[in-house]
Amino acid sequence: MDLGPGRRGVPPRFVLRGVSEKNRDGKRTARERLAVEREKQKSADKRRRALVVGAAVVCVLGLAAVIGVVAANAGKDEGDESAGPVVAPSGANGEDNLVIPVGKDDARSTLTIWEDFRCPACKSFETTYRPVIHELTKGGQLRAEYRLATIIDGNLGGTGSRNAANAAACAQDVGKFTEYHDVLYDNQPPETDDAFADNARLIELAGKVDGLDTPAFRKCVEDGTHNSWVAKSAEAFTKGGFSGTPTVLLNGTNIFQDQKMTPEKLKQQVQEAAQG
Template sequence: MSEKNREGKRTARERLAVEREKQKASERRRRTLIVAASVVCVLGLAAVIGVVAANAGKDHESESSGPVVAPSGAQGKDALAIPVGKDGAKSTLTVWEDFRCPACKAFETAYRSTIHELTDAGKLKAEYHLATLIDGNMGGSGSRAAANAGACAQDAGKFTAYHDVLYDNQPEETDDAYSSKAKLIELAGKVPGLVTPSFRTCVENGTHDSWVAKSQAAFRSGGFTGTPTVLLNGKNIYQDRTMTPAKLKQLVEQGDQNQG
């Protein structure tokens, strides 16, 4: 083989290697963009996996019996809202969520620090309503058990911290890991001072199960389309494709100034 032919083949191999590297780089960029889009979680992207129709599937409202025991400090109609922040805040963020819902976790990932900042500053009051949509659509009882455990944490004055732990450790949507009360108590160990005999009893006995069922019924009757449903002063901002944590902060601070 002539030197010229060898050189030509070498050049062709080098071009092929360069092209492969370009393709690999392009694929890495594509994957990065997909991950980034998931983390940013622009509120209007209701197609994110885990957003489920409120009237789809069989829910578990009827499976909870016994007295309706609202968690300590619950507010609003039928005491179905768990409040976070100061009552005097000028803006109210209403969140309907399901601890098994991946889209709810995506919302938390993107907006948690902003919500904490605004509630801690007294500019925003958050009201959390717990739903059990994934139980109805995917089967199982993890949504209900986790919601009950969240209400038990509210009784102990540690709802926010435990709420965050549940999302940080959320299992796959098809994995009903949160149906294990032992698992929920184990995760509570990540919140200092939460695991007490009263908390264990509350989780194991499903003290707030009927309250959770009533909250789910309110979600269905409210005509909402899925979780998370996020309302700022009554306006559904989850449907706003331009919404970002920075925009949410701006809206809340403007409202605080206008009403100050």
């Protein structure tokens, strides 16, 4: 007798039951895969929100691993035994002359900005907050203090952070820091691309700032005139115990402690302080 599907001694109902169970298992596996994908998507969304909300993103460095690297690498090329004398840019002030000031000295609010020209989070901050910072500094309500770090050089290798910082200091020597600072961020390469290590590229970008591309500026960039000053600034960042860049302090308080911080809120706080 032909028992059909049960001809090997397995009754048809058990074969059907086995097929049904396989179908259920397949559906359950599909649901589990879907649940995993949903969790991955939630995690990805959470990471994206953490990167963009209020531009409170930072280029995080593993301090334990990087402190020595930053101190060793910042301010000198591979093979250099000495970084040379510390030459602060014109107009720099603060402790050890490590601050590049923008705005009026008598402004009631001070915004301290620790940044790294290779850091994409710094560019995100710039894109979001730059218009308000320019408005407030030009209006005399805010004094911005720019302080330069080189953590990406320490994390990923290369000298782009340092070389760009040196070039920005060279621009400060002739009163073009703000304009050149903005050009560097507008033309920032991908984080892993050490394009700013090429002094020719930094000089090329100086051509976007009226009156900056001069023989004196070129020599300053090519000689690394302010490399040791940049190294000293990077050391101050490390000793300050900051977790990453950008670190932005309004009158000494990290603005990103307020998770609802926005450019408009920053502007309001500065204007209220200006009014007394």
